[in-house]
Ligand code: FAD
């Protein structure tokens with residue numbers, strides 16, 4: 403079997419890349435380790451930048467999002483009993499879109515299936531070979547048989563735990579990492595959101611975030627210990643702790659209900675360089691992870707897809723390899739800025755185990771500066787709505 407691009411991983415990066423390439427007549431095969439239902443059951447990101455919206459439109463899958471998504475022109479930041487708003491629209495001219503990663507992925511699967519896209523689910527033992535020769539090959543096992551595909555290029559869209567990054571020899575790969583000493587406990591509940599806009603809360607008891615998926619589906623997170631397990635947290639304990647971390651007028655309005663999902667995510671900053679080796683290109687979580695504060699994970703995956711898609715298009719349409727040769731450098735320049743913003747916003751909003759009373763005062767002073775200074779707000783807003791591609 404032969405194709406132009408083998409895409410490893412059927413998460414949002416892999417599916418979006420496959421769909422965009424298809425629109426330009428470039429063939430691909432997507433190899434996904436899990437089932438489609440499993441991928442769609444993962445509750446992840448909820449806030450999309452305009453760059454990702456543009457890519458979804460270009461991919462022909464923006465229709466449902468335009469109808470069912472919610473444009474947000476600003477966000478709220480609270481500290482102790484105080485709260486203020488950052489007006490993205492007024493500061494930058496742009497908004498963000500609240501539309502879940504699950505929905506983006508569902509729209510992509512529907513479009514790929516309608517167009518006869520080749521997606522192999524439940525594949526095992528994916529291995530990438532011959533990356534430095536004139537045709538790469540990818541092998542995998544499915545239904546007890548070994549399969550082999552030869553291709554021009556491989557796109558490693560297989561997330562942090564995938565095989566693609568590890569295929570790059572360790573002498574060539576340089577990894578940068580920071581592990582945060584806490585996690586996020588998140589729940590989804592069929593309740594109306596407490597606020598029309600997201601609330602990022604710095605409290606003495608730890609960070610909290612009020613987010614949403616729609617008018618009757620709320621997503622809330624609280625900072626937790628890395629040793630906590632979701633089953634240690636009853637719904638009642640979660641709601642009580644969430645309310646303690648919010649200003650009283652917000653806590654009073656909170657509508658609570660049973661959780662329909664509850665999970666803990668660790669926080670990590672991670673970048674692996676380079677993002678290209680021979681015929682392999684890394685995209686999304688395969689190459690980098692951000693802590694979730696600021697919602698940059700999925701959006702940074704999308705900017706990689708943008709650069710890789712345009713590079714491949716240029717190569718197939720004109721024979722010019724400049725775009726793919728420049729991919730790693732171009733993608734990484736934007737990745738590092740998203741890393742910086744996510745690290746800064748995480749550092750500003752969380753309680754750290756070793757944090758002194760002085761350190762806490764520094765956080766509060768910085769938040770008050772953000773509250774009162776337009777230049778500081780502008781810097782925050784430009785990063786939040788997404789730096790230009
Ligand atoms: P993934 O979504 O990880 O997709 C990779 C795909 O590759 C998966 O479907 C996987 O099954 C498949 N795969 C892996 N290994 C192999 C293999 N060997 N062979 C074949 N297929 C393979 N971002 C935010 O902005 N906000 C959030 O609230 C948020 N919450 C998150 C919570 C969790 C628990 C996690 C893990 C991430 C969260 N993120 C969040 C980050 C965001 O979801 C990711 O940045 C985004 O999913 C990246 O997309 P991706 O396609 O690059 O990787």
Ligand code: DHB
Nearest residue numbers: 447448613694695696697
């Ligand atoms: C969500 C997650 C985030 O990390 C964030 O900064 C905003 C929203 C969410 O899941 O809704």
